Amino acid sequence: MAAIRLGDIAPNFTAQSSEGEIDFHKWLGNSWGILFSHPADYTPVCTTELGTVAKYTEEFNKRNVKVVALSVDGLESHLGWIKDINETQNTTVNFPIIADEDRKVSELYDMIHPNADSKLTVRSVFIIGDDKKVKLTITYPASTGRNFDELLRVIDSLQLTAYHKVATPANWNPGEDVVVSPAIPTDKAKEIFTKGVKEVKPYLRMTPQPNL
Ligand code: BEZ
Numbered sequence: 001m002a003a004i005r006l007g008d009i010a011p012n013f014t015a016q017s018s019e020g021e022i023d024f025h026k027w028l029g030n031s032w033g034i035l036f037s038h039p040a041d042y043t044p045v046c047t048t049e050l051g052t053v054a055k056y057t058e059e060f061n062k063r064n065v066k067v068v069a070l071s072v073d074g075l076e077s078h079l080g081w082i083k084d085i086n087e088t089q090n091t092t093v094n095f096p097i098i099a100d101e102d103r104k105v106s107e108l109y110d111m112i113h114p115n116a117d118s119k120l121t122v123r124s125v126f127i128i129g130d131d132k133k134v135k136l137t138i139t140y141p142a143s144t145g146r147n148f149d150e151l152l153r154v155i156d157s158l159q160l161t162a163y164h165k166v167a168t169p170a171n172w173n174p175g176e177d178v179v180v181s182p183a184i185p186t187d188k189a190k191e192i193f194t195k196g197v198k199e200v201k202p203y204l205r206m207t208p209q210p211n212l
Pocket of ligand 1: 039040043044045046047142143
């Protein structure tokens, strides 16, 4: 199994989920997507993670992002656990959780890291663009719950830089100045970015976020 790298087409699959069978590419449609794995149902960190994702539904919708979770637990387990998540996290899980009992998807996406745990998936994240290409991968260990604010921030950067000739600097947050793409000469950048271009160095040019 080859590693999944940035720019690759996200491998397609069909799988059972808590919301019925999913053909991944069809399910994504024209949306962006997040496919993320967690180690196991009925575990504390995972419960808080999936509750957090459910609470961020509006934020994902605003960004045209569909979310799907995965673990190697079965469908009955997922359905029972969802009730617990809803109850304890005061939310409603409204995204599918893939029941990957045969590890087909986990293996396809290299979500089991045997030197961490031979049976359970780690906390993998794949962000997929509306062109079905992998835009970002992150891997966390079981002991560390993910920061979903960071995922929203990354999606904002990915979507901004997909449509504008800019990049986002360290610790950037939406609304802050961005970097002009190195490929654009400064005189051309001044034509494109009408809000102004500040040349700190010939290779470091800042401009206000262009789509505000
Ligand atoms: C958790 O979600 O709390 C968890 C799962 C597996 C190992 C450690 C923690």
